[in-house]
Amino acid sequence: MGMSVTISAADADDAEQIFRLQYLCFQTEAELYGNYRIEPLVQSLDSVKAELATDCVLVARLGDEVVGTAFGTSDEDGTGRIGKLCVHPRMQGHGLGARLLRAVEEALAGRAATSRFQLFTGERSEGNLRLYRRAGYARVADRTGTDGIRLIVLEKAAADYAVSA
Numbered sequence: 001m002g003m004s005v006t007i008s009a010a011d012a013d014d015a016e017q018i019f020r021l022q023y024l025c026f027q028t029e030a031e032l033y034g035n036y037r038i039e040p041l042v043q044s045l046d047s048v049k050a051e052l053a054t055d056c057v058l059v060a061r062l063g064d065e066v067v068g069t070a071f072g073t074s075d076e077d078g079t080g081r082i083g084k085l086c087v088h089p090r091m092q093g094h095g096l097g098a099r100l101l102r103a104v105e106e107a108l109a110g111r112a113a114t115s116r117f118q119l120f121t122g123e124r125s126e127g128n129l130r131l132y133r134r135a136g137y138a139r140v141a142d143r144t145g146t147d148g149i150r151l152i153v154l155e156k157a158a159a160d161y162a163v164s165a
Helices: 012-025 027-033 045-054 096-109 126-134 158-164
Strands: 005-009 056-062 065-074 079-087 116-122 138-144 150-157
Touching (some): 012 027, 116 126, 126 150
Antiparallel strands (some): 005 056, 065 079
């Protein structure tokens, strides 16, 4: 292809590409759990647009195409919550997920009072769990999502961002 992938803040014009990418990427998770009601698959385009207006949303671009995305928010308690990290299937296996994870951590760490990062994934999502463990995340809890899927909650101190970056 000859182009490199760049990571930057998403803007409102990216909403439709993000919406389609999420739908494509989370199909494998839905298949793994036999559940097509997981949040990224049932989320509306208007909801994605609303998140773009309020959350920290990063995109990975190959030219004009959005090939990856990561969402983040900061809570009043100092927790940077990371979610919906996804990479286009043809771009997986090249470290782009790790790059997006580091980028969203960096963006959230730049916000006042972020003391830790937290994310979750399904208990059967071994690839996701490997990525998060390599990035320094540790299991802190289990819970069941509103869609009935057993989730593993992982966390790391924001101070550890510099170590894993």
